[in-house]
Amino acid sequence: MARILVVEDETDIQEILEYNLKRDGHDVVLTGTARDGLRHARERRPDLVLLDLMLPDGSGTELCKTLRQDAATRGVRVVMLTAKGEEIDRVIGFELGADDYIVKPFSVRELLLRVQAVLRRVSTGESGETTQFGTLRVDRGAHRVWVNGQEVELTALEFKLLLTLHDRRNRVQTRDALLSDVWKIDADVTTRTVDTHVKRLREKLGAAGIYVQTVRGVGYRFAERPDEVA
Amino acid sequence: MARILVVEDETDIQEILEYNLKRDGHDVVLTGTARDGLRHARERRPDLVLLDLMLPDGSGTELCKTLRQDAATRGVRVVMLTAKGEEIDRVIGFELGADDYIVKPFSVRELLLRVQAVLRRVSTGESGETTQFGTLRVDRGAHRVWVNGQEVELTALEFKLLLTLHDRRNRVQTRDALLSDVWKIDADVTTRTVDTHVKRLREKLGAAGIYVQTVRGVGYRFAERPDEVA
DNA sequence: TTGGTTCGTCACAAGGTCGTCACCTTCGCG
DNA sequence: CGCGAAGGTGACGACCTTGTGACGAACCAA
Secondary structure, eight states, X not given: OOEEEEEOOOHHHHHHHHHHHHHTTOEEEEESSHHHHHHHHHHHOOSXXXXXXXXXXXXXXXXXXXXXXXXXXXXXXXXXXXXXXXXXXXXXXXHTTOSEEEEESOOHHHHHHHHHHHHHHHHTTOOSSEEEETTXXXXXXXXXXXXXXXXXXXXXXXXXXXXXXXXXXXXXXXXXXXXXXXXXXXXXXXXXXXXXXXXXXXXXXXXXXXXXXXXXXXXXXXXXXXXXXX | OOEEEEEOSOHHHHHHHHHHXXXXXXXXXXXXXXXXXXXXXXXXXXXXEEEESEETTEEHHHHHXXXXXXXXXXXXXXXEEEETTOHHHHHHHHHTTOSEEEEESOOHHHHHHHHHHHHHHHHHTOSOOEEEETTEEEETTTTEEEETTEEEOOOHHHHHHHHHHHHTTTSEEEHHHHHHHHSOXXXXXXXXXXXXXXXXXXXXXXXXXXXXXXXXXXXXXXXXXXXXXX
């Protein structure tokens, strides 16, 4: 189905990834170091690299950056794996050019779904960096947002909130889910905080604010139109 | 909030789990053997199974595998409980498709957080969450409903009621069964409340309201045609 | 330090939701 | 047909949820 390179030093995680990815019909190669990872990536040009943030011989972020810049690995998709609490978040991950970002411990299902999603974007030619959604354009890497071509200034938190909603569009997100995905692990905030930031986000998005929909008694949903067909 | 099956032979752990999960608003059933666990899982279709690795009548890994393969328990989430030192089985647990694992002795807080996280993925993770039933289309993830392509706005409670009826379609649900499945655990309401909400649901579903059928003296049934029997 | 920005919380108001009740309609049965 | 019971219906009030503006703490750059 796709060629996937796993760069991860913990052998049990390696095994889990190998077993499940192969079961999903992928062609899997395992490496435990950044050096081997880069070599394999250049030689084999995998479709996707699953990349641990913490590696024995260097950080995964460096490798990620290299993969992005190296001509030999142009077009390779990168999904970062990070342990909870590591000083990186979604936004930083995206700045490095990662296509997605998964926090350990992760559910196997979730991982497979994300991998599928990234691969799907590859095959449909959708860019990993910027996405157009209705009148809204988002550039993850540059951290910029436009509504009808007009740039909108968002704070880091608002941007992250928008990304999270956008990435799970057409799915209701409970306030708790948003809190755990957008806010820091140790953040001690109430669910009402989400409301306030949703309000500010809508405000800044202007006309595109209607994409952020309230599902009363449940949470928020990002969708194009009220009657959109799922 | 969710139906949780605990398969664990140590009674003190059982008690801790039961107490805390119930306090979190979950509906909890306890079993101590793999056999009972499987039976309950098939009958009750819990949202989540908390599964001890070491059971008196067989390993939890076997049960996990069975739960994954059995059509009657499709979609059930599994969280494995393992004693320290059973590290090897951690990998096996993931390979078998467990959604998470927790090492004993665990902090109650951590357990509850993990359970929450896994349950949240249930409602947001799965793809292909829309089902077509006659003229009715339901998207669980987005919390949206269409009748003949026209979106219908349901409240959280109405939506849950519809899902519950739909999931047990062609089978009569007594008012009491609906109350315990749809309403909060501590809800103190009369069975007539169900009637009222069925009425509101039918009203909003319009033409598709005929799917919600009254079985006089018993309860309600969700079916395509009035004479359909399961 | 100072000034500006960002963010979390609060209180309030508007409106939505839900449980109940009284009354009406329908059904099953003789 | 008439009766009683079960279920449908409409209305209402209590409660809950969310949007909103304001405020102060924390942070940061100059």
